[in-house]
Amino acid sequence: MMSSIKKLTQKRLFLPIFSMILVMLINVVYDIAMGGAPLGFFMISIKNGVLYGRLIDILNRGSEIAILAIGMTLVVSASGGTDISVGSVMSLYAGVCCLILAGYGNVNVQQYAHPLLAGIGVGLLVTLICGIFNGFLVAYMNIQPMVATLILWSAGRAIGLLLCNSQIVYVRVPSFQKLGGYCSIIPTPIIVAAVCVAIAAVILHFTALGTYIQSVGINKRASRIAGFNSAKIILMCYAICGLCAGLAGMVATSRIYSADTNNIGLNMELDAILSVALGGNSLGGGKFSLAGSIIGAYTIQAITTTLYALGVSSAQAPVFKAIVVIIIVVIQAEPAKAFFKKLTKKSGKEAARA
Amino acid sequence: MKKKKINSNNLLLLITIVLFFVMYAAGCAVYADKGFTRLQTFLNILINNAGLICVTAGMTCVMLTGGIDISVGSLIAMDCMILAVGIEQWGWSSPVLMFLILAIGIVFGIMQGFCIAYLDIQPFIVTMAGMFFARGMTAVICKEQVSIVSDKIFTMLSSFKISLPFGGYINKKGIMQYPYLRVTVVVALIVVLAIYLMLKYTRFGRSLYAVGGNQQSATLMGLDVKKTKMKAYILSSFLTSIGGICYCLNTMAGTTTQATGLEMDAISSAVIGGTLLTGGVGNVIGSLFGVLINGTISTLVKTNGKLISSWSNIVTAVLLCFFIVLQSVFALVKERKK
Numbered sequence: 001m002m003s004s005i006k007k008l009t010q011k012r013l014f015l016p017i018f019s020m021i022l023v024m025l026i027n028v029v030y031d032i033a034m035g036g037a038p039l040g041f042f043m044i045s046i047k048n049g050v051l052y053g054r055l056i057d058i059l060n061r062g063s064e065i066a067i068l069a070i071g072m073t074l075v076v077s078a079s080g081g082t083d084i085s086v087g088s089v090m091s092l093y094a095g096v097c098c099l100i101l102a103g104y105g106n107v108n109v110q111q112y113a114h115p116l117l118a119g120i121g122v123g124l125l126v127t128l129i130c131g132i133f134n135g136f137l138v139a140y141m142n143i144q145p146m147v148a149t150l151i152l153w154s155a156g157r158a159i160g161l162l163l164c165n166s167q168i169v170y171v172r173v174p175s176f177q178k179l180g181g182y183c184s185i186i187p188t189p190i191i192v193a194a195v196c197v198a199i200a201a202v203i204l205h206f207t208a209l210g211t212y213i214q215s216v217g218i219n220k221r222a223s224r225i226a227g228f229n230s231a232k233i234i235l236m237c238y239a240i241c242g243l244c245a246g247l248a249g250m251v252a253t254s255r256i257y258s259a260d261t262n263n264i265g266l267n268m269e270l271d272a273i274l275s276v277a278l279g280g281n282s283l284g285g286g287k288f289s290l291a292g293s294i295i296g297a298y299t300i301q302a303i304t305t306t307l308y309a310l311g312v313s314s315a316q317a318p319v320f321k322a323i324v325v326i327i328i329v330v331i332q333a334e335p336a337k338a339f340f341k342k343l344t345k346k347s348g349k350e351a352a353r354a
Numbered sequence: 355m356k357k358k359k360i361n362s363n364n365l366l367l368l369i370t371i372v373l374f375f376v377m378y379a380a381g382c383a384v385y386a387d388k389g390f391t392r393l394q395t396f397l398n399i400l401i402n403n404a405g406l407i408c409v410t411a412g413m414t415c416v417m418l419t420g421g422i423d424i425s426v427g428s429l430i431a432m433d434c435m436i437l438a439v440g441i442e443q444w445g446w447s448s449p450v451l452m453f454l455i456l457a458i459g460i461v462f463g464i465m466q467g468f469c470i471a472y473l474d475i476q477p478f479i480v481t482m483a484g485m486f487f488a489r490g491m492t493a494v495i496c497k498e499q500v501s502i503v504s505d506k507i508f509t510m511l512s513s514f515k516i517s518l519p520f521g522g523y524i525n526k527k528g529i530m531q532y533p534y535l536r537v538t539v540v541v542a543l544i545v546v547l548a549i550y551l552m553l554k555y556t557r558f559g560r561s562l563y564a565v566g567g568n569q570q571s572a573t574l575m576g577l578d579v580k581k582t583k584m585k586a587y588i589l590s591s592f593l594t595s596i597g598g599i600c601y602c603l604n605t606m607a608g609t610t611t612q613a614t615g616l617e618m619d620a621i622s623s624a625v626i627g628g629t630l631l632t633g634g635v636g637n638v639i640g641s642l643f644g645v646l647i648n649g650t651i652s653t654l655v656k657t658n659g660k661l662i663s664s665w666s667n668i669v670t671a672v673l674l675c676f677f678i679v680l681q682s683v684f685a686l687v688k689e690r691k692k
Contacts, residue, residue, distance in 0.1 A: 082478065141682045146422065146478060147621075147631045148678065154618060155671035158664035166662050270482055283476050315497060315610050319490030325483040326469070333473040 015280045015328070016295040023302045027054070030310065050182050054305065056190075062301030063189035064090075064248040064265075068272035069297040070200045071131075071241030073281060073288050077217045078237040079138055080285025081145025082273050086245040088156030089130045090265030093249030095160030097123035098169040098259035101176065108170045116175055124246040130156065131242015135235035153269075160261035169259040180255030189251045196247060197294055204290060213237060217285035274321070275300050278328055366628035366681065367640045373673075374647050381650065385657045392523060394533040399649035404538035405430065405601030406619055407645050410627075411549045412593030413620040414641045418553075418566045419586045420633025421470065421477035425484030426594045427616035429462060431609070432488040433598030438500035438608030441508060448508040452599055459595025460588055462488070467584035477587075485617070492610050499609040502602070511537050512603045538600040545593060549638045562586060566633025622674045623648050630681060647673065 027041040037043065044053035068086050075083045100122055103113035112119075130152055137148035179188050204210035215223040216230045224230045245265075252264050277283055278299055279292030303324065307317045330336050382391045389395060400407075409426050416423045433455045440451040462484065469480045502508055515534040525531050553559035564572040565582045573579050601613060627644030629636030651673075652666040 137678070141679060142685070143678055143682050144631050147625065150618060150621065151671050151675045151678070154622065154667050154674065158667035158671070161664040162662060162668070166664065270486070273479075273482070277479065283479060313493060313497065315493030316490050318486035319494060322483040322485075322487035322490065325479065325486065329475045329479050329483070330469070330473060333475050335473050 013280065013289065013292050013295070015331075016278055016292045016299060019278060019324075019328075020295060020299045020302065023299060023306055027306055027309070030306075046185060050185050051187070054309075056187065058298060058302050058305050059190050060187040061305065062298045063193035064252050064268065065271050065275055065297040065301060066193045066294050067196050067244050067248040067251070068268060069275040069279070069293040070196060070290065071237075071244030072272040072276050073279070073290055073293040074213055074237040075145070075241045076273075076276050076281060076283055077285055077288035078213045078234045079145050080217060080283075081138070082269075082283070083134060083149045083238065083241050084146060084269045084273075085130065085134060085149040085152035085156055086241065086248070086272055087265035087268040088153050088160075089127050089242060089245040090249035090252060090268060091261045092130065092156040092160040093123045093127050093246045094253040094259040094264045095163040095261050096126045097250070097253060098171055099163045101171050101173075102169050104163075105165065106169070107167050108172065110172055112171075112173060112176075116173075120250060123250065124243060127242045127246030127249065128239060129242070131239040131245070132235065134242065135238025138238060139231040139234035157261060160259070164259050164261050168261075171257055171259075173257075177254055177257045180251055180253070180257065189255065192247065192251055196244070197290075201290060210288075214287055218287070271300055272297075274325060277325070366677075366684070367637055367643075369680070370627055370640055370643045370647070370677075374643050374650065377647065377650050377654075381654050381657070385654070388657050390653075390657060392533070393518075394531075395653065397533050397535055397539070399646060399653055400539045400542070401536045402604065403645050403649045404536065404542040405597040405604065406616065406623070406648075407542040407642060408545045408593050408597030408600060409616065410620045410623045410641045410645050411545050411638050412590035412597075413617075414624050414627070414629050414636055414638050415549065415553070415562060415586050415593075416477075416590045417621075417624055417629045417631060418562045418633055418636050419583050420566045420569075420631075421583065421586065422621065422631070423466070423481045423587065423590045423594075424478065424617040424621075425462075425466065425481040425488060426590070426597075426620055427613045427618075428485045428488035428492070429459070429591065429594050430598040430601050430613040430616060431492045431611075432495075433458070433595055434602040434605065434612050435492045435495050435500070435608035435610070437508075437599070437602045438502050439496045441502050441505040442500050443496070448505045448511075455598060456592065456595050459591045459593075459598075463588035463591030464584070466591065467587035470587060471580040471583040489610070492608075492612075496608070497610065499607055501607045503606075508603070509606075512606055516540065536603070538603050541596065541600055545596060546638055546642050549593075553638060558582070558585065563634055566635075568634070619645075619648060622670060625681075626673060626677050628677075628681075 024041060028039065031037065031039075031041060041054050044051060044056055046052065072083060072086065075081070097119045100114050101112050101116065101119040102109045106113070134145075134149050134152060137143045137151075138145050141148070179192065181188055183191055212223075212228055212233050215226070216228060216233045220230045220234075248268070249265060253259060256264075273283075275296035276293050278296035279289060279294070280296075281288045281292060300321075303321070304317060307320055308314070312320065378396070384390075409430070413423060413426065436455060436458070437448070437451050440446045440454070441448060466480050466484050469475050470477045514537055516536070517532045517534045519532065523531055553562065561572070561577050561582045564575065564577055565579050569579055572582075602608070605612065623644030624636065624641045625631065625644070626647055627637070627640030627642070629641060648670055651669050652663075655661050655663060655666040655669075
């Protein structure tokens, strides 16, 4: 019995799945306490021709974090550092995309100034360049990841604001809202996130890229001696992360059909990093599990949604998030693990004596 | 006398100081008609950034050990909120609240320092949790903006002007205006001086450099690395609390969104001031000049009047990029020499 539990807890995906189940349980208990249907959390119905339910809401709202988590997982794995610029880059995408679609100086437009694909394409190109810039600083200039990305953290949002002339630019065209709205009955963000995850999973599964990234993350110098171009792989990870930030920005922008550069992606980098940590990945780099990060991302969204359902305001929610973070990292910390091992050994010995 | 060689680290500090003077001189030349040359403009930079100077001094100490503390901005928001709510709603007197805030700062630092030093968790993650916690607590204490109006000691401290006996000018009404300082500036300068002396002459200060320079050799030298690291975080949170009081004396209010992004200002100031993020190299005087450069940029943008405020962010980011690349080039050159 004990050994089987131990085996279970040592599995990589134990932590993210366990916390997901915990969040769901809290929801069920809350529903019962409030006199609602005990499984109200899992109910999915069709209202006004679209899917409706708390689970759908979590999947929908969590899309941005899930997309960011893909890029962040690779960056963390390859360089042992975090990319804190993703939130700002999302905002930059919003600025660039809406600038092209609306034309400079226009605040509220009913039709495109340029085709939709041009806006999205240029926006994604800019975010890709941002990623390459970060990657260049980290891989070739040997700058700590957090510091290198600090530059764009500060500049990205500022440039976005500059492009929009510090105003909120609305693009009120139905086809633009489609990406953040509904595709027949399913919310489009869910599909976008699913496609991104599927592409990443296929690439990592069928090519050796995942292995390369892990080996660079475990020991950069040794992998270079083994014949990998470590710097190039790190650069690539940051470029992918930038692109993911752009895609997340695309969803976020279409959702509110405007470039609210001040608020898009605000503190999103922290959620993305948190989902990587929650997914059971070491923030020191090396081995990673994409599935863990994705589950982690949706868990965070589930926590947020649950907190709102419990009546906690959006400003107060960070307190609980902080407690969750601390519990997770303390469980994962080596000294704490050693301490618990000692504790269980002692109690085991005492039990044997008795 | 021994002749001092200029090594790359001193060179970075020198570049920062020169850059500040060049930037300020350029500002004087371009905006002379808008009153940029007055001494008060310079003193206003100090007054506006007094809180940030305290925070940056603490941040420098943490960065010397090779760590980082991103909880400072939220901690300041929490301090301001406690002061505001404490005075207006609980009816406490401000000196008591100030001691309470300093105590909270120390406890906060102990918690973070323990997790980082003894549980061996990455500083970024721990202080990120601290940041979430403090920001959320600010909203838990009170959701709305609270302005401080009723405490006499606090309002007096806030509006007290220390006039300087020189450098005055005659304004439009023909009255002699002497430049003035605030109490907060004096506090900030004392903090900088104290940290400078501490880093240079005390055992703790030297061990900060040793731990950041090379953790293993510091251990072999017999230094208690974990204790030193923990103390650095306690110091940072404590100085942030002092900075929080200074900040509150400037704004006279507590809001949930106060001081957002201040941690990045502090980090970028320290980096511009020549502190290496890998630890072991840095100077609090450099950090002071880093803050002044940041302040000068935003004052220049404000004086221009036509530019959007986000330009100051962009210029700071460009400067940050320049200094980071410069540091990395110096490090590469050093390695080549070996």
